[in-house]
Amino acid sequence: MSDTLVAEESKVSEAEESKPLRPTDAEAAEIDRKSRFWRSEEPGWIWVGSEEHKRLFCRMLLETHNPYKPAVMDWPKLEPEALKRITSLPIWDIAVQTEGRAQLRVHAYAKRVRDPLLHEAMIMDGGEEERHKVVLSKLVEAYGIPLAPEPIYQMPKDIEWGWLVTGYSECIDSFFAFGLFEAAKRTGYFPEELVETFEPVMQEEARHILFFANWIAWHRRQLSWWRRIAFELKVARVWAFLIWERIGIARGLDNGGEMQDANFTLTGHQQIGIDLNLSELLELCLAEDWRRLDGYDSRLLRPTFMPKIARLVRRFLR
Numbered sequence: 099m100s101d102t103l104v105a106e107e108s109k110v111s112e113a114e115e116s117k118p119l120r121p122t123d124a125e126a127a128e129i130d131r132k133s134r135f136w137r138s139e140e141p142g143w144i145w146v147g148s149e150e151h152k153r154l155f156c157r158m159l160l161e162t163h164n165p166y167k168p169a170v171m172d173w174p175k176l177e178p179e180a181l182k183r184i185t186s187l188p189i190w191d192i193a194v195q196t197e198g199r200a201q202l203r204v205h206a207y208a209k210r211v212r213d214p215l216l217h218e219a220m221i222m223d224g225g226e227e228e229r230h231k232v233v234l235s236k237l238v239e240a241y242g243i244p245l246a247p248e249p250i251y252q253m254p255k256d257i258e259w260g261w262l263v264t265g266y267s268e269c270i271d272s273f274f275a276f277g278l279f280e281a282a283k284r285t286g287y288f289p290e291e292l293v294e295t296f297e298p299v300m301q302e303e304a305r306h307i308l309f310f311a312n313w314i315a316w317h318r319r320q321l322s323w324w325r326r327i328a329f330e331l332k333v334a335r336v337w338a339f340l341i342w343e344r345i346g347i348a349r350g351l352d353n354g355g356e357m358q359d360a361n362f363t364l365t366g367h368q369q370i371g372i373d374l375n376l377s378e379l380l381e382l383c384l385a386e387d388w389r390r391l392d393g394y395d396s397r398l399l400r401p402t403f404m405p406k407i408a409r410l411v412r413r414f415l416r
């Protein structure tokens with residue numbers, strides 16, 4: 099595993115911060131294992147929507163946090179061809195902006211959460227999004243990738259809407275990203291060192307979608323019937339927005355840059371030149387989605403929407 103990870107975050111002093119420690123290979127492997135495999139000590143069956151359920155998904159996120167520091171990441175010198183491939187990928191603007199928006203929206207929703215454990219977990223989630231943005235900006239800087247000027251991120255008036263859009267977007271995009279990342283790794287499209295650098299970020303997104311899928315199931319059960327109806331209507335609007343965004347109807351209508359490259363998740367395999375047909379790509383996405391989530395407590399709900407859609411589409415492709 100990468101030597102870009104550090105073992106301890108919380109007690110690092112200011113002086114040490116400027117020269118962060120790198121973990122040994124054994125420490126890095128242990129940190130990696132802990133971020134991927136987790137089971138709660140809590141025994142027995144756990145009801146969705148219960149206090150135990152909330153403890154389960156919050157603890158999962160908190161206890162599997164990988165304390166790597168973007169400041170000590172290595173950005174290996176790339177061969178000219180690899181450098182050209184990486185810098186010409188049309189994803190960097192949308193990636194930086196997505197992380198910028200995500201951290202703002204997750205933190206905004208976290209501030210409204212009164213439950214201390216859920217609040218702590220959501221602050222962790224938002225902090226990880228913030229760190230993704232730092233990782234990306236370091237990469238962009240290291241390889242001289244030209245970026246469009248970042249927009250001023252606007253907070254949606256409806257804070258819950260922002261959190262739901264971020265959560266569901268991650269469920270869609272991560273599903274495809276897992277498969278594309280694996281394909282790029284197998285074909286060598288991404289140099290090995292970069293794969294290692296991004297691996298913890300990918301696993302973090304897996305934890306985020308697992309957290310979100312459980313949070314939403316838990317949250318639904320906290321609502322009275324009339325609040326529940328309003329909530330389901332909002333979820334339907336969020337999905338309509340995300341579908342509209344992704345099929346590119348909005349292309350050309352957007353002024354703020356939000357939609358730029360938004361359908362990369364659907365066309366990404368063509369754009370990065372990976373020779374896979376859609377059926378093979380979906381197969382890989384399903385396998386990777388399963389692999390990345392398999393190490394967590396089996397009592398946690400898994401995000402099911404994208405896997406179901408992928409299986410359905412695959413049936414028609416046969």
Ligand SMILES: [Fe+2]
Nearest residue numbers: 197200227230
């Ligand atoms: Fe992220």
Ligand SMILES: [Fe+2]
Nearest residue numbers: 227268303306
């Ligand atoms: Fe995330």
